[in-house]
Amino acid sequence: MNRNRRSLEHALAGVAFGALALGSQAMAADMPLKAPHLRPAFDWSGFYLGGHVGYGGGSFGPGTNPLPLQGVFFPHSITGLIGGYQAGYNFQLPNNLVLGAEADVSFLSTLDRPRLDHPRLAPAPFNTSFDYIATVRGRVGYAFGTLLPYVTGGVAWARTRVDVNDVDGSLLSERGHAPLGWTAGIGIEYAADAKWSAKVEYGYIDLGARTYGLADVSLPDVAIDPKVHTVKLGLNYRIWDGPGSATSGDYVIKPPTPPASRDWNVHAQTTLISQGYPSFRSPYQGSNSLPGAGRVRETWTVGAFLGWRLWDGGEFYFGPELAQGFGIGGTLGLAGFSNGEAQKGGAEYPRFRAQRYFFRQTFGLGGEQEEVADAANQLPGKRDIDRVTVTVGRFAVGDFFDGNSYAKDPRVDFMNWSMWASAAYDFPADLPGFTRGAVVELNRKDWAVRAGLFQVPSAPNSDVLTFKTGGAVVEFEERHTVFDQPGKLRLGIFANRGNTGNYRNALAISAADPALDINNVMSDIQRQNFKYGFYVNAEQQLMKDVGLFARASWNDGRNQILSFTDIDRSVAAGLSVKGSYWGRPSDTFGLGGAINGLSGGHRDFLAAGGLGLLIGDGRLNYSNERILETYYAYAIDKNFTLTADYQLITNPAYNADRGPVHVFSGRFHGEF
Template sequence: MFAFWGRVLTLRGHRYRYLRTAAAIASGALVVPCASQAADLPLKARAAKTLYDWTGFYAGGHFGYGDASFGPGTNSLPLQGVILPPSATGFSGGYQLGYNRQLANRVVLGIEADSTFSGARDVVAHERSPAPFNTTLDYVGTVRGRIGYAFDRFMPFVSGGFAWGHTHINVNDADGVSELFPVGKYQTGWTAGLGLEFAVSGNWTAKAEYDYVALSRRTYDLSGFGLANVEVEPRVHLFKLGLNYQFGDTPWMAPVNGKTKLPESNDWNVHAQTTLLPQGYGPIRSPYASPQSLPGSGQFQATWTTTAFLGARLWDGGEFYFNPELAQGFGINGTLGLAGFSNGEAQKAGAPFPKIRAQRYYFKQTFGLGGEQEDVPDAPNQLAGKRDIDRVTLIVGRFAVGDFFDGNSYAKDPRADFMNWAMWSSGAYDFPADLPGYTRGAVVELNRRDWAVRGGLFQVPDAPNSDTLVYKTGGAVVEFEERHSIFEQPGKLRVGAFYNSGNTANYREVVAIAAANPALDINDITVANQRDRSKYGFYVNLEQQIVKDVGLFARGSWNDGQNQILSFTDIDRSVSGGLSIKGSFWGRPDDTIGIGGAVNGLSAAHRDFLAAGGTGLLIGDGQLNYSPERILEAYYAWKLTSWTTMTFDYQFITNPAYNADRGPVSIFSGRLHAEF
């Protein structure tokens, strides 16, 4: 019988070589156990080898580094290269989707569309080379044909096709650095490239790729600014590393029967999120205003972020995480006008086109101390496995301070719960951060079953509201976390103390100099008064489950309030609290209702500074009729699918920016959040 099937397979020809081999192996596997059955020695058949099939739809993301030229006299703007030098594209990244068809001769034909976005401005490099204007490439999009050859799980390929992009010129102020008037144009052209793609595990493939992009020449008329016309002709070099998820022949569907193409691996993971958050308010009382005041006429703005969470296990206890993130849009009034700002997704470095940053890249080493272990589920920036409950953890790299400090189960993530800055954070903790909210440093934690203690040392910006982190000064925080049960309901209490040293001005000194020299601008005096000064403070953070699916949170924070705020927002004292209720009570267990409030305040020195016309990080009306800023926030998070949530949010804020002469303001928000 087996000989017969062997002859049949032989007639099928060369393309069924592997099936014929499988039949022969299966024959031996059946005969040998029968011959040795009395000895009870079972043998296991060897699996037949199969070739990887590249056919199907796919989608993914990429990041990398590149450079570009725009033509003579175009003054390309230097963009951040992270660990590489600044360039005209800097650290870049985006997303792609496409389709492959593998032929019988292993040639792979495909089509791919992608978008690649440039990095953020490198402030230091820009200040070293001032110019009357600067040229920037905002993004490049392509639609390309691909031809590859499949060496099983390896596929080298070449590509080429149509390209387009958007450039803009920023006319600068007299200092040659401050951007004043952006003027943009779309340009078309062509692209060609080559690369190598490799099937990693599950349905994931990784690729390395180089693309050259040539866009058409466009003329910018700058005569209205007293400048000559500028010819912009982009020539772009892009080096990319990417990941693709292979869907198979049917788009947006997992392979048949949910089976992956290759075995899964627990040594690395990929997660992603995207959040769209529109927000607006109507006309408010506004008898006077400055550029840092909420506009009295009302305003609507929106932010959009997309983040990839990549993790890899290096060795036992050693892990590395990398989070490139695209961010686009602005908070209302450019994230100005409120101390407790209303949008936790709004960055101080907003942009009309998506900008990519390497927001997190850090190494994590866990040292188990033995004893009982706990399961660690797969999650963003968390690899599945087991770890000792008693352990020491060391983290070094770039991250947000809030990733490891001041946590709370009910009010911590503006992508999932409360949006206001004074609700998801201890508002008076001036945590070290650049404009998007991240820093570089080290954290060490000792964890026990019922408590933990952790501390961190971080870089701080070189000046208030700066995007440049420096080593000359720094910030530190120590936090103690206690875990308990009250009437069998779990809870946590966190107590933290912080200290920052940075280049800031002293409020009292600035006000005194301004009073003695009325002809001088108080904000010019503030800059001149900046030197290395300290700020310290404390916070207390409670979370407590009341009954199943109902929990409360409360925070209180304070800082000394004598010197300028360096990184976060203009708050010296803050208390907040509220409730979180899951929808199990009305038949929707994945929905959440949240309601809470916050009261923010300033030190006497800080009040006098603002009343004299000073401006802070986010606020400054030119004068001040002081009253504490009061915030009420309520939201309903409606779970649409297992991976998508729509949230409706309302915030009522009295005395915005501590000014009883302004507002109140009602802010309405929506939030669409998806993650996997």
């Protein structure tokens, strides 16, 4: 835990957000005129912050067994896709020469699971990888107005690691080092408007050779000599224009800067959640149990949302994300898990994923129009209320289905999985909760119907999405008013076809031969099976800034859960109140509860020692899992919110022998 905290603090120390507004420049028309010098049409001088994404490759040297990291659109490599942050300063001279300095840090992708699990990739006694790569560089360029080609070079360092594997391929030990080296590169940057600029940059990094001693694990020493090539696309935001001018003369005329475009937008978020619980009653526990001794864990995510309008009605969105940290208990031991930001598995250092990339085409059907606000995954403008929208790409199913104004986003409202989602809907997703597919929506003023078809994981709890099987959902949304107060009702039906095992079949085989492990039996009988069900989702405003929500969901419970969590029946309801009633209109108070249950076959499987996606105590004294959650979100300003959250979870993982568990959380969230 301490190591995770230190790494989190180290990563956070390199990140800054926000923008400073400058006062308008004083006019100097009444000053004595002495051969005035005009500032160039665009001046690059000033401090900036930004982010980047890209792709890298290279080598650690011969015989180093590098781990294959995801390239997604490109081949796997020693870095895979990369993402991170940069900060710097430019100073433009009168002759248009631009001098600057920049520091950046890049984080790497997750493992390329299909490659890692390939039968021809034999397990190695050790593997090498990076945790991060950082540089501090000088930049020299020449400004052609809003275009800046440049060269760059400086020092580089990274944390390299050697993971020693046990005979079964599991991690036995790891050792790391932060070698210092050098970097050089070339790039070109374009100023899109007065504040935003975009760049593309090639870089070469040489970190020098180092020998790792492995004699303590009876392995020969290994020489690591990292050499990396990267190509990065970056966005920078100028937070301060710096000195008044780089030109000479008594005064400067600074012409108006170009306006921002409505055909693209940039948004970002960061969320840090610290969550823990004191020790609770735990007479026994299994491999998937929430530990009885108290725990504290943190999760941290940073994501960007970039949108481009390609043509009238056609839009493309890209949402890269960095995620770090762990859910309490390793995101195990609770069916209604307590942290919606906790992925199934975690990372000590931030890991990069291209979480969203999708194309959206809207076909207006004419008639009345509505205003569309500028927001994440939403470009500003107007659109027909009557319309057909088609979306294709990678996204979260919850981006389009099972929405709710009061309980939907664990970054701003309820954190428990049973509160922000219809928990018995086993929506298709990889480990962080995303899939690839297509959604079609027909929208009218008082109702909408939408349908989606998605990839599902190749097996329960797999990070590999497959085209061989699929999941589908259809949702009808009705909008109404009750005593002039708006409300919505959503009805959804869903079905998944995936590589799963049947609970009753596994129990029958295990009963016939008690020497067999029931989890091995379940793995052996996995084949293409269906899971189907429904959800009902309602929200109703009672009065201004006060609203109720309720959800109910059910699935057939015959076969293993594929993606979400071990819940076959769930009901949840709650209340949300804005702080306008006590003089804090941007604050929010929430109170809600949920009851989760299992099918008969599912509970018998767990009682026989079976393991689910998140739960499995080895035995089971079954009772419904009951959850109470309350939170208060305090708005620091228009961008930042601090939340205190409490959850009482009775019968964790449906086990009346264990618990109750008191979970306390603090959440810091920023939106831009």
